Amino acid sequence: RRRAHCVEEGRKGGRGLREQPHSGGLCLDDSLTSLQWLQEFSILGPSRQQSPLFGHVAAGCHLDAPSSPLAGDPACAGTPLTPGKPTAAAHSRVPLPGIVAVGHCPDDVDYQTNPYVKPPYSYATLICMAMHASKKSKITLSSIYTWITDNFCYYRHADPTWQNSIRHNLSLNKCFIKVPRQKDEPGKGGFWRIDPQYAERLLSGAYKKRRPPPVQINPALQNRLRLTLPPPCLTNLSVSLESHLLLRQFEEAIGADQNYDPRLGEGTMLGSWPDERGRRKRKLASKNRSKKLQKRSSSPLLSTEEPRHLGPLKGDFDWDAILDSALSGELSLEEGGEPLSPTQDELTVRGTHICPIEVEVEAGPGDMHILVETQRGRDIDEETFLATAFLEEPWSEAEEHRQADFLSTSSVNLEQLFDLGGALSGDSVRMDGLL
DNA sequence: GGCTGTTTAAGGACTC
DNA sequence: GAGTCCTTAAACAGCC
Numbered sequence: 001r002r003r004a005h006c007v008e009e010g011r012k013g014g015r016g017l018r019e020q021p022h023s024g025g026l027c028l029d030d031s032l033t034s035l036q037w038l039q040e041f042s043i044l045g046p047s048r049q050q051s052p053l054f055g056h057v058a059a060g061c062h063l064d065a066p067s068s069p070l071a072g073d074p075a076c077a078g079t080p081l082t083p084g085k086p087t088a089a090a091h092s093r094v095p096l097p098g099i100v101a102v103g104h105c106p107d108d109v110d111y112q113t114n115p116y117v118k119p120p121y122s123y124a125t126l127i128c129m130a131m132h133a134s135k136k137s138k139i140t141l142s143s144i145y146t147w148i149t150d151n152f153c154y155y156r157h158a159d160p161t162w163q164n165s166i167r168h169n170l171s172l173n174k175c176f177i178k179v180p181r182q183k184d185e186p187g188k189g190g191f192w193r194i195d196p197q198y199a200e201r202l203l204s205g206a207y208k209k210r211r212p213p214p215v216q217i218n219p220a221l222q223n224r225l226r227l228t229l230p231p232p233c234l235t236n237l238s239v240s241l242e243s244h245l246l247l248r249q250f251e252e253a254i255g256a257d258q259n260y261d262p263r264l265g266e267g268t269m270l271g272s273w274p275d276e277r278g279r280r281k282r283k284l285a286s287k288n289r290s291k292k293l294q295k296r297s298s299s300p301l302l303s304t305e306e307p308r309h310l311g312p313l314k315g316d317f318d319w320d321a322i323l324d325s326a327l328s329g330e331l332s333l334e335e336g337g338e339p340l341s342p343t344q345d346e347l348t349v350r351g352t353h354i355c356p357i358e359v360e361v362e363a364g365p366g367d368m369h370i371l372v373e374t375q376r377g378r379d380i381d382e383e384t385f386l387a388t389a390f391l392e393e394p395w396s397e398a399e400e401h402r403q404a405d406f407l408s409t410s411s412v413n414l415e416q417l418f419d420l421g422g423a424l425s426g427d428s429v430r431m432d433g434l435l
Numbered sequence: 436g437g438c439t440g441t442t443t444a445a446g447g448a449c450t451c
Numbered sequence: 452g453a454g455t456c457c458t459t460a461a462a463c464a465g466c467c
Contacts, residue, residue, distance in 0.1 A: 122457065141439065165458060171441050178440080188467060189439045 115153040123162075123169040126152070127176065131194050138179045138191035141167065 111119045121129070130147035131139050145163055149156045170176045170192055179191040 124457085161459070164460075167440060168442090168459085169457090188437095 111152045111154065113153050115157045118154050118158075119152045123165050124173050124175060127166060127169060127173075127192075128194060131192070138193040140187065140191055141170070141189050144170075144192070 109117050109119075111117065119126070126148050127144055129151075130144040133147055133151075134143060144166060148166070155162055170178070175195055176192050177195050179193055181187060181190045
């Protein structure tokens with residue numbers, strides 16, 4: 001099937017997913033037998049070199065390496081995020097900003113720059129993060145807001161009702177204690193701190209995390225995304241089309257679409273927003289609604305916004321770094337020393353056991369679905385793990401550099417992962433109607 | 436008026 | 452299915 005696919009690509013005269021300068025008529029490349037695909041593996045995903053398949057959907061946000069929380073924020077960019085010409089570079093990097101298709105576990109998404117994916121952390125966790133990041137015993141509500149918006153791009157563009165949820169959490173959650181402002185202290189509102197009792201629980205990992213919800217796309221950006229990705233742009237996505245063909249073949253080979261459930265798409269990616277899933281949408285009083293709209297329209301978050309500085313996520317909260325630091329060992333083979341064939345069912349990346357992924361593509365005229373099954377049964381309580389890792393092991397510059405070095409040279413070649421042939425189980429991310 | 440803080444209500448998802 | 456947790460929405464009051 002691969003050969004047929006390549007022959008088909010050659011017949012069309014188009015560029016395949018992989019340039020095969022030495023193919024000699026055969027498209028089988030070394031990736032099938034080499035470990036290059038492993039070397040290109042990326043934990044981070046969007047900000048680094050992407051696989052040919054997902055580069056065009058995940059790398060755009062980072063065409064320019066962000067130097068600040070907002071620098072890489074595509075939603076803050078003044079220029080429309082239209083796909084570039086299908087140059088060699090753009091061929092696999094059509095800037096569809098930050099949509100993450102490589103799973104939506106925290107280590108797959110750069111939440112600092114990705115405005116489309118809602119962070120999988122509860123509000124309580126976000127508050128805890130902000131409090132710890134402040135390195136102060138108490139923190140104001142506005143500082144919490146600031147920290148969250150600085151470190152989670154999603155909330156910079158989200159409807160400000162999340163702030164109501166934050167306040168609601170602070171008031172209701174026993175973890176948080178209000179510290180009244182002294183009379184001689186200027187400013188509004190009081191301070192908040194974490195109840196040490198619950199802080200200990202946090203540190204001990206007592207908090208349980210729910211299964212992360214399907215990827216939620218910021219509704220405030222959905223329209224923009226659609227505008228920047230008109231159907232014609234698909235023509236620039238030859239990679240994805242080719243990938244689709246390949247995936248289709250893959251599907252046929254493994255019968256993947258037997259498990260395909262069209263309803264799944266409703267809860268993910270563009271169709272994932274709760275309101276679009278039939279979630280109750282309370283009727284806003286016209287008064288409040290107009291006020292709200294005015295608020296949103298005037299929000300600097302939807303315009304070019306100068307970054308504010310409050311302990312950025314990169315630094316104290318580089319999840320990937322935390323993950324990295326918490327994990328032991330470098331990229332290694334499961335049993336060590338054994339050559340890793342792409343057909344192996346399992347592998348270990350930097351000490352982390354990784355199940356193969358399963359990629360499904362469902363395509364119809366004008367419609368393309370990509371389902372990436374990531375590690376199912378990842379029993380690690382990621383949120384707790386990451387939070388506690390942060391609390392116990394603050395970020396260091398040296399670690400950041402080390403991490404950057406590793407990540408800059410690592411990305412995953414999904415196409416080659418397809419060749420694993422094994423099923424990657426786990427949370428699924430679907431790109432439904434995106435392309 | 437806007438922000439802060441509290442409270443109530445309701446729905447979805449998850450656990451047991 | 453019940454209970455729980457989380458989220459969202461909304462109303463309201465107090466403060467600056």
